[in-house]
Amino acid sequence: MVNNGSSKPASVKERAKTQGWRQSPAVKWVLMALFVLLFYFSLAPHVIPETYDITEGTASEKDIKAPYQIRDEKATRQAEEDAAKKIDDSFSIVQLRNDQLVEQILYRIEQLNMDDQVTVQNKIDIYRSEIPGRYVSHIDAVVKNSKSSGTYNNTLLEEMARLAKEQQYTIPEETFYKMPQLTSEQLSDMRVVAREIVRKLMNEQIREADTARTQVAELVNASSLSNRTAREIVQELARFVITPNKFLDVEKTEEAREQAKLNTPPVVFKEGDIIVKQGEIITPDLYKLLSDSNLLQDKKHYWPQTGLLIMSLMFVVMLYAYLHQSGSIGGVKPKYTNSQLLMLWLIFVINIMTIQIIALTQTDAASYAGFLAPAALGAMLITLLLDLHLAIMGSFIFALMGSIILNTSQTQIFDFKYGFFIIVVSLAAVFSIHRASQRSAILKAGIMVSLFGSLAVMAMLMMSENLDRMPFIYSIAFAFASGLLTAILVIGLMPFFEITFGILSALKLVELSNPNHPLLRKLLTETPGTYHHSVMVGNLSEAAAEAIGADGLLCRVGSFYHDIGKTKRPNYFIENQSNIENPHDTIEPMLSKSIIVAHARDGVEMLKAHNIPKPIRDIAEQHHGTTSLKFFYFKAKKQAEEQGLEINFTEDDYRYPGPKAQSKEAAVVGIADCVEAAVRSLRNPTVEHVEAMINKIIKSRLDDNQYNECDLTLKELDKIAQSLKESIIGIFHSRIEYPDDAQTKEKTETK
CATH class of the missing domain: 1.10.3210 (Hypothetical protein af1432)
Structure with missing residues (x-):
């Protein structure tokens, strides 16, 4: 009885169910589960860090090494604090224009002395109250003007006002009694001398006003003033208007210290560094470090395992979808028997294993060794032994897995330069070998893989910012060698699969057709x-x-x-x-x-x-x-x-x-x-x-x-x-x- 293309006779369906393990649905699902396990355990060492069953306060039973670069937060914070402490306080110079203040005071004395309507006693009282007030007003005016212009930050101005007022000089009482005696000529001379003395002293950096004030007497005695009273009053007024001009700039200091913290490199455990030595007591800090690094066997750290399991299932779904579309699952006459699915699984095992072996030779300085991986091996075997379209689909899975296994970066899961390399060489292998009729065609396909792999690596490296000569040469050389290694492995493995699984590849058929x-x-x-x-x-x-x-x-x-x-x-x-x-x-x-x-x-x-x-x-x-x-x-x-x-x-x-x-x-x-x-x-x-x-x-x-x-x-x-x-x-x-x-x-x- 022949089917019209839409349905199968019941007897055929029953016979298909009883054709042994090669057609058993249960065996198919077991093989699908084996694919999940293969993907999970192949990627686990590269995605999931090893965890340890330890408790706080106990001694570690073995050395605990960093599976990847781990930042020691406590040590980093301590290093930042140490760097900040080394930064000295920052000071800023604030120009208070003290010379203007002394000139204004002397000008006020001159105006008041010329007023005959004011008694001497009243003049004394005015001097006693108005001169100290002018000092405070002058400081406040400087603060106000500076804030409006934005010349100095508020914290600095507040510090300046505080210190200036704290170090304000007190004029002796007898000085006020002498001020009404001064004539206009004397005050005119006094303004010139006082202004010059104050300017000279305030041009220096002054933290303590008293230190600068000790120089006033000497400068006054060296001046052109000859009148004793005039010298005494200039001396007291100069001391009075002199203020600190160098102040602690808190904001600038904090900025410098924060910058120092930012410039401090983090304290890290590099991959392979020992975090905890065997026998070392697990302190609270160490326990927290291990916990924060997901190195403890704790339920809350099961996310990486779950994520990897989901990814593995997605890979298998890709396989299932292709096999279902091609009629290999659920059909009466599957395109692929369980024997062929088992062979496909072995091909995946061999290809992933070769990539894993190459990954062991990689170091941070020689990550380009990953280009030596014969990643096209699986695609070439699938093309020769099973199906071209299945090989193309498998190439994408190999590329994704290879970009994880060969990844040397600690900041990302995939390194797509290897993924791109693998997809290029795999597709080159598929389209070079799918019509092969002689064993020599495998070697020719290997050469094509070498050429396309080298071109892919060259293109990627030429687009990178850092183009070092030796890594560039090594990368291309390894990529070329990868194709030749792939051909050698395929030639060696083909008889194994043909004999073990009774596979009649196109190459084997051509050999058997030889007269x-x-x-x-x-x-x-x-x-x-x-x-x-x-x-x-x-x-x-x-x-x-x-x-x-x-x-x-x-x-x-x-x-x-x-x-x-x-x-x-x-x-x-x-x-x-x-x-x-x-x-x-x-x-x-x-x-x-x-x-x-x-x-x-x-x-x-x-x-x-x-x-x-x-x-x-x-x-x-x-x-x-x-x-x-x-x-x-x-x-x-x-x-x-x-x-x-x-x-x-x-x-x-x-x-x-x-x-x-x-x-x-x-x-x-x-x-x-x-x-x-x-x-x-x-x-x-x-x-x-x-x-x-x-x-x-x-x-x-x-x-x-x-x-x-x-x-x-x-x-x-x-x-x-x-x-x-x-x-x-x-x-x-x-x-x-x-x-x-x-x-x-x-x-x-x-x-």
């Missing part, structure tokens, strides 16, 4: 007719298989070996009976049937003895299915009727033992085998004869339920028939009569 293979050479020398027939079947079946999306190369090579069993008794097969009598004419039909059907079983035994892969053995065993040898059945029936014997056998006794075709390829070879023999038997074939014969053979096998156990559809059978017709017309072009030729011949013969 110098012992079995093909035996077929050619001992049964040339069968050899020619096998080659013709190969041509027909390859085109037909490709028309329905099956493996054309497998059909071709399987056709070469499908009749190898005939070499045991070559003369019993018509294509080898050249100039000899047919031995079947002299033996019983049942014996003839036994000899004919034995060639399938004999062929399987010979193929197994020569370690020919199972898919080819299956074609040899299944290409006849359980079809009937009707010629010998009817011959036996006729002989029994002629001899008057009772017919004690049925047509089923004259059938091949099977099994029926289990794959599209076996079914296609079986149809092509029958069609080629039938066409060869036609004396004057026409296109109509060929087409009718092909349809008859396919319908006969369809009615005989020969396709019940493979997933051929009616639509695919139509495509097979069309392909066979086109191929036969091309191969037997000279023998086939076209309609016009046939009509012409018929008219000629009737004349």
